[in-house]
Amino acid sequence: MAFAVNLSRESARLAAAAMTAILVWFGTGLEPLWPLLWFAPLPILLVALYSSAASSVLLAGCAWLLGSLSMWRYLHDVLQAPSVALAAIFLGPSLVFAAAVLLFRRLARRGQYWFALLSIPSMWVSMEYAVNLSSPHGTAASLSYSQLKFLPVLQLAAVTGPWGISFALLLFSTSIAVGLFVWVKNRALALRILGVGLGAIVLILALGTLRLLLPLGGPSVRVGLITSDEPSNVHVADDGAPTARLLRDYAIEAERLAARGARVIVLPEKLGVLVGPEARSTDSLLQDLADKTNSSIIVGLIEVSPPLKFNQARVYSPGAPLLTYDKQHLLPPFESKLKPGTTLTVLARPPASWGVAICKDMDFTPLSRQYGAAHIGLMLVPAWDFDLDRTWHGHIALMRGVESGFSIARAAKRGYLTVSDNRGRVIAESRSDSASFVTLIADVPEVHAKTLYIFAGDWFAWAALAMLTATLIQCWRTRKP
Numbered sequence: 193m194a195f196a197v198n199l200s201r202e203s204a205r206l207a208a209a210a211m212t213a214i215l216v217w218f219g220t221g222l223e224p225l226w227p228l229l230w231f232a233p234l235p236i237l238l239v240a241l242y243s244s245a246a247s248s249v250l251l252a253g254c255a256w257l258l259g260s261l262s263m264w265r266y267l268h269d270v271l272q273a274p275s276v277a278l279a280a281i282f283l284g285p286s287l288v289f290a291a292a293v294l295l296f297r298r299l300a301r302r303g304q305y306w307f308a309l310l311s312i313p314s315m316w317v318s319m320e321y322a323v324n325l326s327s328p329h330g331t332a333a334s335l336s337y338s339q340l341k342f343l344p345v346l347q348l349a350a351v352t353g354p355w356g357i358s359f360a361l362l363l364f365s366t367s368i369a370v371g372l373f374v375w376v377k378n379r380a381l382a383l384r385i386l387g388v389g390l391g392a393i394v395l396i397l398a399l400g401t402l403r404l405l406l407p408l409g410g411p412s413v414r415v416g417l418i419t420s421d422e423p424s425n426v427h428v429a430d431d432g433a434p435t436a437r438l439l440r441d442y443a444i445e446a447e448r449l450a451a452r453g454a455r456v457i458v459l460p461e462k463l464g465v466l467v468g469p470e471a472r473s474t475d476s477l478l479q480d481l482a483d484k485t486n487s488s489i490i491v492g493l494i495e496v497s498p499p500l501k502f503n504q505a506r507v508y509s510p511g512a513p514l515l516t517y518d519k520q521h522l523l524p525p526f527e528s529k530l531k532p533g534t535t536l537t538v539l540a541r542p543p544a545s546w547g548v549a550i551c552k553d554m555d556f557t558p559l560s561r562q563y564g565a566a567h568i569g570l571m572l573v574p575a576w577d578f579d580l581d582r583t584w585h586g587h588i589a590l591m592r593g594v595e596s597g598f599s600i601a602r603a604a605k606r607g608y609l610t611v612s613d614n615r616g617r618v619i620a621e622s623r624s625d626s627a628s629f630v631t632l633i634a635d636v637p638e639v640h641a642k643t644l645y646i647f648a649g650d651w652f653a654w655a656a657l658a659m660l661t662a663t664l665i666q667c668w669r670t671r672k673p
Contacts, residue, residue, distance in 0.1 A: 193445075195440050203638050204239065204441060205239050205243060205247065205522045206251075207235075208235035208236055208238065208239040208251070209239075209252075209255040209257075209258045210255075211235040211249040211275070212232055212233060212234075212235045212236045212252075212255040212256070212259065212300070213254075213255045213256075213258040213259040214259070215228045215229065215231055215232035215235075215259070216229070216232045216255070216256060216258075216259025216260060216262075216400040216560045217258070217259045217260075217261070217262045217340055218262075218589065219232050219259075219348070220260065220262065220263070220335065220338050221223070221262035221263055221582070221584070222262075222263070222266060222580055222581055222583060222584040223583055224337075224338040225341075226338050226339050226341050226342045227526035228278075229338045229339075229361055229377040230333060230364050230365065231362060231364075231365060231384070232259070232365070233289075233293075233312065233362060233365040233366070233369075234365040234368055234369060236248075236251060236252050236255055236293060236298065236650055237293065237312075237365060237369035238297070238369055238372065238373075239251065240252065240294075240296065240297045241284055241300055241301065241369065241373050241445050241602065243297075243458050244583050245294060245297065245298070246293060247326050248279065248293055248297050249293065249294050249583055250290075252289055252290040252292075252294075253286045253287060253289065253290035254277075254286075254480070256285060256286040256289040256290070257270065257282060257283065257286040260261050260282055260285060260286065261282065263281075264282075265580070265593070266580050266581060267308075268282060268383060268583065270578045270581070272525070272555075273629050279493065280340065282490065283503060284319075284323075284633060285319065285333070285495060287291075288316065288319045289316070289322050291579075291597050292312040292316060292640030293312070293314065293317040294389060295311045295663060295664070295667060296308050296311045296312050296314075296369075296608065297364065298667055299663065299666065299667055299670070300369075300373055300390055301369055301578055302667075302670045302671070303670075304666055304667070305370050305373075305381070306385070307662065307663045307667070308366070308370050308663075309363070309366055309367060309370050309385060309388070309389055309668045310366075310660075310662075310663055311366070311660075311663045312362050312366050312430060312655075313359040313360075313362035313363045313366060313656070314359070314360075314656045314659035314660040314663060315660050315663075316335070316358060316359075316362055317355050317359050317652075317653060317656035318653070318656050318657050318660045319582035319622025320334050320335070320354070320355065320358055320653075321355060321653035321656070321657070323433070324470045324557075326523070328522075328523075328524050329552075329555060330521065330552075330555040330556035330557070331354050331555055331556065331557060331588075332585070332588065333356045334354045334355075334357075334358055335357075335361055335362075335588075335590065336349070336354035336355075336357035336358045336361075336591065337354070337391060337584065338361075339357055340360070340588075340590050340591065340616065343400070343404055343615065344396070344397045344400030344401045345360065345400055345592070346400070346406065346591065346594055346615075346616045347399070347403045347404065347594060347615065347616075348360065348396055348400060348643065349399035349591050349594040349595045349616075349645065349653075350403070350594050350595060350597070350641075350643040350645055351643070351644045351645060352645065352651075352652035353557055353595055353645050353652065353653070354557070354591060354595075354647075355650065355652045357467070357658060359652070359656060360392070360393055360396055362375060362392070363389055363392065364390070364393055364576060366389065367385065367386055367388070367389025367393075368386070368389075368390075368483075370385050371383075371385045371386040371389070371417070376605055378582050380648065381522055388548060391655055392652070396541055396577060399596045401613065403547055404615055404617075408613060408614065408615075408637045408639055408641070409545065410543070410544070410569070410638065410639025410640060410641055411544065411601045411637070411639065412635045412636060412638060413455050413456060413541075413544075413570065413635070413636060413638045414452075414453045414454050414455055414456075414633060414634070414635050415434065415454060415455070415456050415457070415458065415570075415601040415611060415633070415634060415636055416446070416449030416450070416452070416457040416458070416487075416631065416632070416633045417456030417457070417601060417602075417603040417609040417610075417611070417622075417623045417631065417633075418442055418445045418446060418449065418454070418457065418458075418459050418460075418609075418629065418631050419460045419603050419604065419605050419609060419629075419630050420441075420442075420605075420629045420630065421605060421606055421624045421625040421630075424505055424627055424630075425438060425463075425605075426605050426606060427492060428462045428463070428464060428465060428636075429463060429464035429465065429506075430464070430465060430472060431464070431465035431466065431467045431470060431496070432467075432482045434464065435463070435465055435470070435471075435474070435493075436464075436473065436477075437476065438463055438464055439463065439464065439474060439477060439478070439491070441629070442459055442463070442491075442629075443477060443478065443481050445629050446459070446481060446487070446489055446630055447481060447484075447485060447517065447630070449487075449631055449633055450485030450487040451485075452483075452549060452633055453633070454487055454488070454544070454633055455486070455487050455488065455571065456487060456488045456489075456511070456570075456601070457487055457488070457489045457490070457575070458490045458572050458574060458601050458602070458603040459489070459490065459492060459574060459603055459608050460492055460575060460576055460603050460604055460605040460624075461492035461503065461505075461519075461551050461574040461575050461576040461604070461605070462493065462494055462503060462576055463491060463493055464493055464494070465494045465496060466493050466494070466495050466496065466544060467496040468496070468497075468498075471495070474493075475506070475508070475514055475569050478491060478506070478508045479508045479514070482508040482509055482510050482512050484541065485510075485606065486510045487500070487510065488508065488509040488539065488546075489503065489507075489508045490505055490506070490507050490508075490548060490572045490574060491506050491508070491574070492504070492505050492507060492550060492574030492575075492576075493505075494530075495516070495518075499529045501529065501530050501531065502518045502519070502520065502522040502530060502531055502533065503518065503519035503530050503550060504516055504517065504519070504533075504555065505517040505519075505549075505550055505572075505574050506540065507537065507548060507572075509539065514584050515537055515548075516537065517533065517535075517536075517537035517548040517549070517585075518531070518532065518533025518534075518535075519532065519550040519551070519552070519553060520533045520534065520553055520556075520559060521547075521552045521553050521555065521559070522533050523551075523552050536559075536562055536563060536566065538563075538566055538568065541638070542637040544567075544639060544640060544666050545566065545567055545568050545569060545572045545640075546568065546569070546571070546572065546638070547563040547566065547568040547570070547571050547572070548571070548573075549561050549563070549571060549572075549573050549602070550573065550574055550575065551574065551575035551576055551577075553573075553601075554571075554588060554602075555585075555588055556596060557592070557650070560592040560595060560596040561595070561596055561645070561646055561649060563596060563598065563609075563644055563667070564596030564597050564598065564640075564643065564645075564646040565647075566597070567639060567640045568597075568598045568637040569596055569597075569598055569599065569614075569637070569638040569639050569640040570598070570599045570600070570601065571592075571593070571598050571599070571600045571601070571634065572601050573586060573589060573591075573601065573602040573603070574603055574604075575602050575603065575605075575607060576604055576605045576606065576607070577605070577607030577608075578607075578608075579606045579608075579625075582604070582606070582608050582623070582624075583608075585607075585611060585620055586602070586604060586607045586608045587618075588609070589602055589610075589612075590612050590616040590618070592611055593613070593614050593615075593616060593623070593643045594615060594616045594643075595613075595643060596643065596645065596646055597614050597640050597641035597642060597643050597646065597648075598614055598640060598641075599611070599612060599614055599636045599637055599638060600612045601636065604624060605624055606624060606625070607619050607624055608622065608623060608624060609621065609622045609623075609624060609631075609632040611629060611632065611634040612636075613636060613637050614637070614639075614640075614641045619634050619635075619636055620632055620634035633657070
């Protein structure tokens with residue numbers, strides 16, 4: 193009889209771990225199903241409350257590790273991450289989740305239910321923020337990007353950045369787990385715990401929905417995007433004739449978009465290479481086109497000024513001198529030999545202003561906040577993705593628009609042509625491989641939206657660190673029952 197009971201318990205624990213792993217696998221990754229991650233921690237949390245500490249840690253760590261392996265092919269095969277980086281990417285968050293579950297279990301079993309409620313979300317957000325400060329990939333590891341399609345929750349980024357969204361995700365499961373644990377002992381307290389935890393989620397949804405319903409106001413501008421995934425075009429064209437020929441082909445498409453009313457046209461990142469005197473003929477071609485069509489043209493190129501090389505966006509505006517922007521956040525190891533930029537590039541277009549960034553720059557919150565502080569209404573982003581990550585990485589930029597109050601026009605090779613507003617809504621989008629030359633034209637608001645996140649920055653991440661500190665102190669001070 194005892195053997196049967198123990199077997200049943202172990203089966204339940206393994207089933208809970210498997211369920212969490214499955215929910216993490218499909219709730220995160222390159223094509224996340226956003227509802228799943230809200231429930232992913234719950235099976236493990238419920239089991240941990242009635243299991244030993246060692247069993248809880250082992251099951252939680254293994255469940256999160258197995259679920260996160262949905263990113264293995266992308267990180268190992270596509271990004272070619274070294275073994276040390278892969279170990280950190282997969283084992284680090286799994287160990288943090290296991291430690292958070294252990295802290296949650298101890299606090300809940302010792303009657304510190306309110307601290308247990310905060311333990312997992314505060315520890316996880318603290319980890320995300322620390323990774324963001326130290327990683328060359330910025331915020332890319334945040335759970336918040338699983339919710340890009342859940343627009344009411346996405347509006348929370350305007351207040352807290354990505355950190356508040358990750359916190360809310362984990363608070364949901366933690367609230368249910370604590371509420372169910374307390375229910376058999378004190379229903380009134382359980383209802384209060386559920387009311388606070390789930391009530392916070394309801395409040396976030398209500399305010400997010402209200403923000404989505406408010407009119408944006410202000411003017412709109414017609415933008416045009418162009419890309420080509422033809423085998424001869426998708427790689428960086430060699431300097432000289434190959435780059436000149438490719439840019440002439442793009443210029444033909446740009447002139448067609450301008451004839452349809454596009455006032456700003458964005459081309460992808462790293463189309464070709466400019467070396468010294470060759471820049472003059474390229475600049476002349478595109479400046480003449482900008483003057484002729486009365487449209488601004490943004491082109492991504494490798495600019496070589498020996499001994500330095502830059503991943504550069506060159507901006508040609510009608511009747512105005514050339515502007516350039518050098519990419520600040522370079523992708524290792526592919527761009528390790530390039531020199532990062534250090535300055536913003538702003539185009540004054542009263543009543544709004546436009547900013548320029550390149551691809552991976554949009555994985556980092558500080559740069560976007562600087563543009564937000566400059567009252568940018570529209571970000572122009574040449575980009576280059578890796579096919580597999582066209583949805584995940586291509587849409588990370590949507591959150592920067594919500595945080596810092598600007599619309600985005602992003603043109604990527606091997607990705608999407610995407611136009612979005614400052615609420616994170618995709619206005620228009622096309623796959624880059626849907627034609628020989630893919631073009632997209634759309635009207636996008638260029639009004640800047642003021643947000644708390646622009647002014648207060650990562651205040652919520654620091655609040656999560658304070659909550660974590662409080663829970664750790666309380667766990668140390670509270671004796672076992």
